[in-house]
Amino acid sequence: MTEYGIVERSIVIDAPADRILPHLTSFHSWVAWSPWEGTDPELKRTYAGTDGTVGASYEWDGNRKAGAGTMTATSIAPDSFDVALSFTRPFRSQSLVHFALDPTGASTKVVWTLKSPKTAMSRIFGLVMNMDKLIGNDLDKGLAQLKRVVESA
Template structure:
């Protein structure tokens, strides 16, 4: 059985899930809020498949900081989005990404979860870098940006 490393962050956005969902399912809109935007001003992007639909893909190829990889929309529901995330550079890895959207009195609680299989390589890398801190801070930054974008548009 595969063992996974899980990183999870959340925020509350003063908006309905219907206002948030398109920013998660349309990869073109990730440039508005993604915590990794700006790592490479010359980043090469490509998009395939129908926007907002299962099977849509976003691929990027950038400098050492941005790396290269793909995201594929695996499942879209009114309350959640599942994405397959694959990095090809700076190292190969495959992760599962999930956004859960839960209505609350203050708007919508958005929970961003990333699960990655624990491999020999990831365990060695984990000895050098604190992945929870590194990826967790990126997820926090992305959720804060998503919150600003959505609430600013309301």
């Protein structure tokens, strides 16, 4: 049985789920809210497939801080979005990304979960870095930016 490391954050956005979901399912839209935007001003982006549909993908290649990898949409539902995340640089890793949208009256609670198999490398890295804090801070930043983008639209 594979053991996983899980990092999860949430925020309440003053909008219905159907106004939030397109900002998640369209990889082109991530430029407006992703916490990793701006880490490399010369980042190379490649999009494939039909944006906003299962199978659509986003590939990036950047500097040491941005790294390189691919995200592929694996499932889209009115209340969720799943992504297969694959890093090729600075180290190889595979993760599952899940966004859950839970209506709460006129607002929606958005939960962003990153689930990564624990490998020998991630265990060693975990000895010197708190992954929940490191990645969690990025997820918090991204959710705050997503909230700002959606609520100002």
